Amino acid sequence: MTSMQAGRTASANLDMADLNITSVTHAHLLACVNTELLARAVPGRTLRILDAGCGNGELIRVLDVALSAWYPDCLVEVYGYDVGDHGVQSAGFFDSTVRRLSEESPSVDWTERLHLIGASSGWPFPDEYFDIVVSNQVLEHVDDHLHFFKETRRALKQGGVALHLFPLRHYLWEGHLHLPLVHRIQSHDLRYAAIKRMSQMGIGPFRKSKAAGEGRQLADYSELHADYVWHWTNYLTESQVYALARQVGLRASLRYTPEFYVQKLRQLRRKPAVRQYDTEGRALTDALGAKCLRYASSVTVRLESTNSYHLGVHGDEGGSAGSEPRQ
Numbered sequence: 001m002t003s004m005q006a007g008r009t010a011s012a013n014l015d016m017a018d019l020n021i022t023s024v025t026h027a028h029l030l031a032c033v034n035t036e037l038l039a040r041a042v043p044g045r046t047l048r049i050l051d052a053g054c055g056n057g058e059l060i061r062v063l064d065v066a067l068s069a070w071y072p073d074c075l076v077e078v079y080g081y082d083v084g085d086h087g088v089q090s091a092g093f094f095d096s097t098v099r100r101l102s103e104e105s106p107s108v109d110w111t112e113r114l115h116l117i118g119a120s121s122g123w124p125f126p127d128e129y130f131d132i133v134v135s136n137q138v139l140e141h142v143d144d145h146l147h148f149f150k151e152t153r154r155a156l157k158q159g160g161v162a163l164h165l166f167p168l169r170h171y172l173w174e175g176h177l178h179l180p181l182v183h184r185i186q187s188h189d190l191r192y193a194a195i196k197r198m199s200q201m202g203i204g205p206f207r208k209s210k211a212a213g214e215g216r217q218l219a220d221y222s223e224l225h226a227d228y229v230w231h232w233t234n235y236l237t238e239s240q241v242y243a244l245a246r247q248v249g250l251r252a253s254l255r256y257t258p259e260f261y262v263q264k265l266r267q268l269r270r271k272p273a274v275r276q277y278d279t280e281g282r283a284l285t286d287a288l289g290a291k292c293l294r295y296a297s298s299v300t301v302r303l304e305s306t307n308s309y310h311l312g313v314h315g316d317e318g319g320s321a322g323s324e325p326r327q
Helices: 003-009 024-037 058-070 093-104 145-155 188-200 206-211 218-232 238-248 257-268 283-293
Strands: 046-052 075-083 114-117 130-136 156-167 251-253 298-304
Touching: 024 058, 024 130, 024 156, 024 257, 024 298, 046 058, 046 145, 058 075, 058 093, 058 130, 075 093, 093 114, 130 145, 145 156, 145 238, 188 218, 206 218, 238 251, 238 298, 251 283, 257 283, 257 298
Parallel strands: 046 075, 046 130, 075 114, 130 156
Antiparallel strands: 156 298, 251 298
């Protein structure tokens, strides 16, 4: 029996330690999703989750195993897509993802659940189809953020949420190159020079790559990585996230950002990951914490497809926003 099949037959008491989660980002997003589903899961209901930018499918595996076990009275369906015309992924990655998940869970037709699309294509799913959309370290690679946010809004059910874990432009250490601040430099020449100079000083992985026998010259290494940042990353600021969300009609917050760092600390201390978060009364703590933590690493952006105010509906109770003042 595979790990995924075992997960489907497990009880609702399945422990986080039983899931063999090796990535703290996956553990965090699972806890976020579970926290959101606790208020949505009704016996007999179908719960659909989309992994936007699913990569090797490991997050899909984690979500499928855990949520199927934790919500046995619901039908849990996990979907995914990735793009085939972006330089981040290696050739053939998507076929490997489909093959791997099909081997682990042959009862699911993953050729129907997973899709490879173009970066500018619409997501291949119906309107208002998903309860939750998640992504892990994806938005810093998206070329057209407005398109991504519009598709998120379209694909979410009313009341659905999106949970995106990714670094903002604010953070100090560029995690792909393992060098400080190079993603903030606009000039290609200056970025190239910065990468080259810091690599000469022993900052970053260049010397380790040389020690590993890769044989790449410093000038080539610097040019390659300067081009990577230029062509394959696109960092947002916090203000841009809020502006995009408002433009497409989504609520936005950085809820769950401090919790990600709690999970990281638990991992460092070899403690089991938590499977849900208590966010009651934490709006101010989360907002202030995120203002500091956005410089350290990733933030968690929570988007919600909800609008409780409709013009003309609430205008009879003491006036409404935008209504004429009483004489």
